[in-house]
Amino acid sequence: EVQLVESGGGLVQPGRSLRLSCAASGFTFDDYAMHWVRQAPGKGLEWVSGVRWNGDTIGSADSVKGRFSISRDNAKTSLYLQMNSLRAEDTALYYCTRMRVGATKDAFDIWGQGTMVTVSS
């Protein structure tokens, strides 16, 4: 079964750091680009960052540029999001998602259940 399982979320104070992980299974992980998408409580979807199959960053949203960094470990079939200098507006459910086929331009076909990040003092 194709599966993405996120972890690492929690309650964190503003200005602190957090690292999210996404464990992939059921498919050849290093064949696919991977992304993080977030959803603030009661709000819509916002793309956060993406990484090519080989670890090269595709890009990041302006709202997180310079604070968040994406990475992957193909040997461990895992995706990561290092989040620094967290702000209240980063509070959201963070989804790990797989890009369908393309290297950088395709839809997101597999989604995890998400991990919740709450930034509050």
Place this chain on the structure above:
Amino acid sequence: DIVMTQSPDSLAVSLGERATINCKSSQSVLYSSNNKNYLAWYQQKPGQPPKLLFYWASTRESGVPDRFSGSGSGTDFTLTISSLQAEDVAVYYCQQYYSTQYTFGQGTKLEIK
């Protein structure tokens, strides 16, 4: 960034009736080199992650019922449900992947009238 605007924000349709959701992009998402529209549609039910319904604007993802259809080109796109079922209650999002600053529409909440 390409701005995606959906209409309406919410929609109530009777069971068995047609539901239509529109999505407009601030610039064309049609790639002239391959004549493909870099546009996807997702369905998100309460408490669940989004589910891919269509890519390339009109290519149905495997397992999606054929009462769902996607259409449009350039900057104007439509998601249509031909005969609404109770299980179709959800929020629907369009998304462009023409630019690698991927952007989603604000979502359209579909309910039963």
